[in-house]
Each structure stands twice: as C-alpha cells, then as structure tokens.
Amino acid sequence: MAAKVPVRTFNNGKTVPVIGLGTWKSAPGDVTEAVKYAIDIGYRHFDCAYVYGNEKEVGEGIAAKIEEGIVKREDLFITSKIWNTFHKPDLVRGALLESLKNLNLTYLDLYLIHWPLAYKEGDGLFPEDEAGQGHLSFSNVDFVDTWKAMEPLVGEGLVKSIGVSNFNMRQISRLLDSAVIKPVTNQVECHPYLNQSRLKDYCDTHGILITAYSPLGSPDRPWARCDEPVLLEDPKVLAIAKRLEKTPAQVLIRYQIDRGNIVIPKSVTQQRIASNFDVFDFKLSKEDMKLIDSFDRDLRFCGMAESLGHRHHPFENNTF
Numbered sequence: 001m002a003a004k005v006p007v008r009t010f011n012n013g014k015t016v017p018v019i020g021l022g023t024w025k026s027a028p029g030d031v032t033e034a035v036k037y038a039i040d041i042g043y044r045h046f047d048c049a050y051v052y053g054n055e056k057e058v059g060e061g062i063a064a065k066i067e068e069g070i071v072k073r074e075d076l077f078i079t080s081k082i083w084n085t086f087h088k089p090d091l092v093r094g095a096l097l098e099s100l101k102n103l104n105l106t107y108l109d110l111y112l113i114h115w116p117l118a119y120k121e122g123d124g125l126f127p128e129d130e131a132g133q134g135h136l137s138f139s140n141v142d143f144v145d146t147w148k149a150m151e152p153l154v155g156e157g158l159v160k161s162i163g164v165s166n167f168n169m170r171q172i173s174r175l176l177d178s179a180v181i182k183p184v185t186n187q188v189e190c191h192p193y194l195n196q197s198r199l200k201d202y203c204d205t206h207g208i209l210i211t212a213y214s215p216l217g218s219p220d221r222p223w224a225r226c227d228e229p230v231l232l233e234d235p236k237v238l239a240i241a242k243r244l245e246k247t248p249a250q251v252l253i254r255y256q257i258d259r260g261n262i263v264i265p266k267s268v269t270q271q272r273i274a275s276n277f278d279v280f281d282f283k284l285s286k287e288d289m290k291l292i293d294s295f296d297r298d299l300r301f302c303g304m305a306e307s308l309g310h311r312h313h314p315f316e317n318n319t320f
C-alpha cells in the first residue's frame with residue numbers, strides 16, 4: 001500500500017496533501033496514464049485548470065482508479081481554476097459545472113480564480129481585440145465580484161474550498177476587505193529564483209497558504225528562451241543535490257515543503273513522477289534553506305506578458 005502523504009491545514013480546517021501533480025502542458029494522450037500511475041504510487045492531489053484543455057483526460061485517470069478500488073473520491077484532492085473569460089458573476093457557476101463535467105466529478109476540493117485578470121467573455125479563451133494585432137481583449141469585471149459569485153458554490157457543496165492564483169499582495173488585501181469566505185491559498189510561481197518571501201510573509205499573516213507552481217522552473221514552458229537560466233541545471237542546486245545524494249528536483253520540491261508551502265511539480269514521466277514524490281525521507285537543514293533563499297533573482301517564468309496593460313495585471317508596477 002502507498003504511504004500516506006503529509007497534509008497541511010487550510011484556514012477553514014480542511015486539509016490538503018503537501019504535494020500534488022501539476023497537469024499544465026501534460027498532453028491529453030499522456031495525462032491519463034500519468035494520473036493513474038501517480039495514484040498507484042501515492043499521489044492524492046491533482047492540480048488542474050479549465051484552460052489546460054486536458055481535464056477530461058485527467059478525469060479518466062481518476063475514474064479508472066476509483067473504479068479499480070485503489071482510491072475513493074474522498075481520498076483525493078482535486079483543484080481546478082476558473083479561466084479569465086468566465087469572471088462575470090453570472091458565468092462563474094457554469095464555468096465550474098463545465099470543469100466538473102470534464103473531470104467527471106460532483107465536487108472539487110478547491111476552485112481558484114486562475115488570474116485576477118478578466119478577458120472579454122464569449123469569444124474563445126484568448127479573445128483578440130478589434131485591431132486584431134494579437135492583442136487580447138480585456139473585460140472590466142472586477143475580481144472582487146468574481147469572488148462574490150464563487151462564495152455560494154461552497155454552500156452548495158460544489159466546492160469544498162476556494163482560493164486565488166497569481167494575486168499580488170494588494171489584490172489579496174482588496175479581496176479580504178469584502179470577502180465573507182477567506183481564500184485558503186494563493187497559488188503562485190515559486191522557486192529559488194523567485195522565492196516570494198514578501199508575498200509569503202503577507203499570506204502567512206492572513207492564514208493563506210502558498211501553493212508553489214513551477215517549482216522546478218517550468219523548463220517546458222512554451223515561451224522558454226535559450227538565454228534564460230535553467231533552474232534544474234543550476235550548478236548551486238546541483239551541488240546541494242550531490243552532497244545530499246538527492247536529485248535536483250527533489251531538493252527544489254523539498255525546499256517548498258520545508259518552507260511550509262504546498263508544491264505541485266508537473267511530470268508525465270513515470271520515473272520522475274515517482275522520484276518527485278520520494279521526498280519524505282529527508283529535510284533541508286537551516287543552512288541549506290538559507291543558502292537556497294540566497295539564489296533569489298526576482299526571475300519570473302510565467303509573467304503573463306500578453307496581458308500587460310490590464311488594470312488588474314498582478315506583476316506590473318513592481319508589486320509583490
């Protein structure tokens with residue numbers, strides 16, 4: 001039997017496994033097998049999103065393992081995210097129902113506002129503006145109003161918890177001013193090159209857990225440039241991994257766990273899915289944590305450059 005994954009507790013008392021499998025860029029043809037294998041070896045947490053275009057295939061992996069009797073639905077923690085074109089309050093419930101249908105589930109454990117940015121409703125997931133120069137068409141919907149439409153979903157039993165993603169400190173503060181339900185997590189890019197220490201301190205103060213996305217530096221992001229540093233090949237990370245007799249990925253994953261974060265590395269490769277999960281037999285020393293903290297270089301790999309100019313862009317104006 002697979003070992004139990006340690007959990008963290010949200011501000012609403014619900015628990016979340018500290019490590020989950022990311023699914024962005026996992027091809028529909030690969031992700032079902034990846035999810036099935038992950039469940040077999042003990043993963044219980046899966047990070048999904050409508051915009052990843054593979055929820056149906058993730059759901060097939062989950063359904064297969066429930067059918068086989070390996071897990072029950074309540075053993076699993078499934079996250080999805082509302083995409084930017086569905087922020088208008090009257091679209092929110094329908095967007096959730098669509099993800100539930102894709103995933104073949106009756107409820108989600110966690111539903112996130114994927115970005116604080118709203119795009120024009122109804123014209124595909126990346127609507128272009130009238131000039132048609134590849135510029136995105138924005139919507140004026142305020143994420144505070146989107147949040148107000150998400151809150152009733154908890155009472156309805158369609159989602160157990162709600163949270164945000166890619167929110168900066170000011171945006172969380174605005175949300176908290178009117179929220180009836182506090183977000184349980186802010187899912188943000190987080191790794192040694194962008195360790196988010198100030199945002200983390202702010203979130204800690206308000207009982208909001210950080211979920212670290214792209215913890216390995218997202219080497220397969222579609223816009224990666226060959227002149228950008230590769231975190232998994234950083235000689236300083238390699239040296240720590242060698243000294244501890246761990247893989248660089250294990251060190252990067254353990255870094256998040258030892259900071260109190262939740263971490264969601266993505267892989268569709270069985271051997272990596274397994275080794276990324278094999279991180280519960282060691283802990284980084286205080287000295288190594290401090291050393292890795294010092295690698296920060298404010299380097300963001302998922303900057304949402306195509307939405308610069310949006311009034312709710314989270315990373316413009318040097319806001320953390």
Ligand SMILES: NC(=O)C1=CN([C@@H]2O[C@H](COP(=O)(O)OP(=O)(O)OC[C@H]3O[C@@H](n4cnc5c(N)ncnc54)[C@H](OP(=O)(O)O)[C@@H]3O)[C@@H](O)[C@H]2O)C=CC1
Binds near residue numbers: 024266
């Ligand atoms: N809320 C948001 O806006 C965002 C959320 N996310 C979420 O976070 C997840 C993780 O982030 P992501 O950007 O995918 O990037 P990660 O940092 O998790 O890196 C994934 C890449 O690393 C490779 N990899 C995985 N394990 C290893 C290993 N042990 N050794 C070497 N290479 C490895 C994978 O390859 P392979 O698969 O081929 O094995 C893949 O190319 C996403 O999948 C998604 O669920 C990510 C970005 C934005």
Ligand SMILES: CC(=O)C(C)=O
Binds near residue numbers: 024114302
């Ligand atoms: C990967 C992802 O969630 C993005 C870019 O929004």
